[in-house]
Amino acid sequence: MYVKHYKLTGRPFQLTPDPRFYFESATHRKAMSYLGYGLAQGEGFIVITGDIGAGKTTLVAHLMATIDPKRLAAVKIAASEMDGDTALRLAAHAFGIETDGVDKAQVLSRLEAFMHQQARAGRRSLLIIDEAQTLGFDALEAMRMLSNFQLGGQSLVQIFLLGQPEFREAVAGSPELEQLRQRVIASHHLEPMLPHEVQPYVEHRLKLVGWTGNPRFDPDALERLADVSRGVPRVLNTLAQNAMQLAADQDKDAIDLAIVEAACEARETVLAASPPSAEAPAVKVSAEEHRQSIRAAVHSLRAAAGEARAAEMPSEDGDDRLAAIEARLARLEGRMDEHDEMLERILAKMIALVEDDEDGADIAPCAA
Incomplete structure (x- = not known):
């Protein structure tokens, strides 16, 4: 869990409203x-x-x-x-x-x-x-x-x-x-937060849980968070929390643009799991369908983390490169097991966010 990895005292981007985290935009x-x-x-x-x-x-x-x-x-x-x-x-x-x-x-x-x-x-x-x-x-x-x-x-x-x-x-x-x-x-x-308020907002919440600069958010990552979330706090919290988890899984001390893009793609995987229907009213998905959606999103997060790490590898011969990627993925999946429970909680909340989005939230797509 990223909270333990970065030695924080709590989750800075939890979706549950907490007056401690109030930010005066x-x-x-x-x-x-x-x-x-x-x-x-x-x-x-x-x-x-x-x-x-x-x-x-x-x-x-x-x-x-x-x-x-x-x-x-x-x-x-x-x-x-x-x-x-x-x-x-x-x-x-x-x-x-x-x-x-x-x-x-x-x-x-x-x-x-x-x-x-x-x-x-x-x-x-x-x-x-x-x-x-x-x-x-x-x-x-x-x-x-x-x-x-x-x-x-x-x-x-x-x-x-x-x-x-x-x-x-x-x-x-x-x-x-x-x-x-x-x-x-x-x-x-x-109104949504202004773009220049996103960095102070992120750092304000991080400092409240003992953050001292690790991980740092790169400027282009913050810019992308502002762009995709359109300054909506709940969406920004979801993306920032997932980005921190991906960074922790890769043992990184910086959240860069690639990690934010991976977090964004993972969120869209969850959104796509429950597409709105224009022909019929929304119905409550079964518990098994809900679990399957969460599992699919967990696999997407794993894949995104693996791809981000593989992208950093030097160029090698095809067989060697494939073997190295498979080895890295195997190690990553082993480490991801201990995070599954936390990820499922995050994704369950994200699915609740989908229901809100279907009610009319206007959120920018991840595509550039």
Whole structure:
């Protein structure tokens, strides 16, 4: 595993959002300023949108880590397709309010009582809703009803809505959401990182796990990572993590362009394992098909690593060269066995990324 090989204290490019790894790119800095403005206002809705993998969840995790619990009772929920009653119950549950056996009106009453109690204790209530694009009109109307709660002319709750770009478009263009739209006090769309931000981003995450320069990322490798990922953090993390694994397998102290290209090709192998169908809805693959896709991608990674190493060999006679390549591949496969478990975890996450990509992520192909 590359973490052990490079003597790191953890995985710098894990896909699971972690506020420790928050990187303040220009667009994230602006988003945080809007969120801070919203908290200072103490009322209304703040809308933050971004494409899949843009860092919305990490942004929220960072915000949650900076909130003073003595001043704010803050909770976060992940939305899904649900009606207003379910949305209210989910919010109540997040605040620790029991809702079993009561109707919608009673749920609203309990939420209001809770928020009054928090206000008397000197705390405002903050509800953060992720994946807001999945909320229908009924659920959004229920959230608007929550925003009506007041005490002494002061709002009792603020609501931050985070979603994909289509949510912002829906709020802006739907006549049914006019009342909610009037209560949006700020909105921001998270853009991809700029090309010059990729190197600081990569080094920021590496330093948080004890990196001291080994392995180094060559300038052309970083440029290629920026180009292929288009500045989308999740895609960049996937490619950088796979590149580090390939470099560790080859015992290299530098990640060059060839390694990044191999990592890119391995990712496309996984993407190709589940091609979208234009004629039929996507269906859940069986466990055996899933395992076969992972095995195929593992073999691709092995082949890519072997080819990269073979490319460094001096020119030899055909038979000697073939024998040398086979010997190197045999040694490489022996070393790869101990990495299979880790690779399968990576690739399982990459397959989950495929599902996200099929939802509309616009990622550059590896081809030059």
